[in-house]
Amino acid sequence: MSRIGLKPIEIPEGVEVNISPEKIVVKGKKGSLEEIQRPGIDVVKEGKLLVLKRKETTQEMKRTHGLMRSLLANMVKGVSAGFQLKLNIVGVGYKAEVKGKSVTLNLGFSHPIEFPLPAGVEAVYDKAANSLTLSGCDKQVVGEAAAVIRRFRPPEPYKGKGVMLEGEKIMRKVGKTGAK
Numbered sequence: 001m002s003r004i005g006l007k008p009i010e011i012p013e014g015v016e017v018n019i020s021p022e023k024i025v026v027k028g029k030k031g032s033l034e035e036i037q038r039p040g041i042d043v044v045k046e047g048k049l050l051v052l053k054r055k056e057t058t059q060e061m062k063r064t065h066g067l068m069r070s071l072l073a074n075m076v077k078g079v080s081a082g083f084q085l086k087l088n089i090v091g092v093g094y095k096a097e098v099k100g101k102s103v104t105l106n107l108g109f110s111h112p113i114e115f116p117l118p119a120g121v122e123a124v125y126d127k128a129a130n131s132l133t134l135s136g137c138d139k140q141v142v143g144e145a146a147a148v149i150r151r152f153r154p155p156e157p158y159k160g161k162g163v164m165l166e167g168e169k170i171m172r173k174v175g176k177t178g179a180k
Contacts, residue, residue: 021037
């Protein structure tokens with residue numbers, strides 16, 4: 001039984017949820033998000049709560065029930081509070097610069113890397129901490145943008161240089177000691 005799917009989703013003040021047979025639209029101060037209706041899952045608005053009910057108890061339906069609840073909870077949180085991911089840039093001469101809707105990264109290559117930000121994602125660069133903060137209302141899009149930027153120069157285990165998520169632990173290796 002999906003325990004996640006059974007939890008109701010609380011709708012905060014200022015968030016509007018429209019349920020139709022084809023899709024669910026969630027609007028708030030940070031933006032608007034849509035999700036398609038999955039067959040076999042009924043989404044019901046009861047006052048300030050969203051409740052999901054499944055029609056069958058098959059294994060696949062139980063998985064879909066929990067998935068739909070998680071997606072809708074992320075949509076409600078995203079349009080009300082938004083999501084943020086912070087990337088730390090570690091290395092001598094490694095830096096970033098935000099120019100309009102793109103980020104220019106200098107990560108030790110012979111050329112700077114231009115990364116156009118996806119729609120709905122904003123970036124702020126903190127020069128003192130050498131960190132890039134990505135924010136937006138869609139958790140999946142913000143996470144994917146952070147993953148793509150991290151892939152340009154993943155952290156290496158010897159010196160710890162590269163682009164890493166805040167709080168990410170890098171397993172460090174000792175390397176050559178020079179002793180015989």
